[in-house]
Amino acid sequence: AQSVTQPDIHITVSEGASLELRCNYSYGATPYLFWYVQSPGQGLQLLLKYFSGDTLVQGIKGFEAEFKRSQSSFNLRKPSVHWSDAAEYFCAVGEPQGAQKLVFGQGTRLTINP
Amino acid sequence: EAGVTQSPTHLIKTRGQQATLRCSPISGHTSVYWYQQALGLGLQFLLWYDEGEERNRGNFPPRFSGRQFPNYSSELNVNALELEDSALYLCASSRGQWDTQYFGPGTRLTVL
Known part of the structure; x- marks a missing residue:
């Protein structure tokens, strides 16, 4: 069965600093990969997705993510x-077929220090 | 283009009652998905409907059921409510076979 691990439950960074959120998955083949963001009390908004092709994916709000097959990772970054x-x-991961x-994953809560 | 809409925003029920949650997908989307986001349990897949049929369900008891109407909107019914059913229920829609899922704002169900 597929699974997703987000090792960091809570991360705090200063405004203007760079950010990397980690994601590791377990799946027999290359899955479809997604990052969603949820503001308090809200639904999920899609940030970016990877289905195939270029392993560096650009998303909305200045976010990007890199798929690394050898590490089974799909980390999210923002400069x-x-x-x-x-x-x-x-x-999140999905099965292509x-x-x-x-x-x-269990989610990572991001706090920004002013 | 309007997004996925859900109603009601909040729902308060007592144990043993039934709850009905509604979802309208994005225009042109034929697949509807339901997820439960309960405190401490994360986001869990509940049900997937496509073209009016239930295609897959997650590891939930039969008292969680639903349907999809000819206009592709969907209803989630939870019978014999238990306290642990308190959660945010999220609906998502997609164009069909493996398109991106877009989520609605959710219905917050509280069981007292």
Whole structure:
């Protein structure tokens, strides 16, 4: 069964600093990979996705993620965070020919220090 | 383009009652998914509907059920509510076979 691990439950960074959120997955083949963001009390907003091709993916709000097959990772990065980036971030995987469900990591809560 | 909409925003029920949650997908999307986000349990897949049929369900008891209507909107029913059913229920939609899932704002269900 596929699984997703986000090792960091909570991360605090200063405004303007760089950010990297980690995501590791377990799956027999290359899955579809996603990063979603959730503000308090809100639904999930898609930041970016990887299906195939270029392993460096650009998303909205200045985020990018890199798929590394050898490490089974799909880490999310941003060069300079803004106070509005404070939220919970979820990594998710889906099976390319599977049951169309997403399996989510436990999430990483991001706090921004002014 | 309007996003996924869900109603109601909040729902308060007592143990043993039934809850009905509704979801309208993005126009042109035929697949609807339901997820439960409970405190301490994370986001878990509940149900997937496509073209009016239930295609897959997660590891939830049969008292969680639903349906998809001809206009592709969907309803999630939870019978015999238990305290642990308190959660944010998120609906997502996609164009169909493996397109990106777009999420609605959720319905917060509280069981007292």
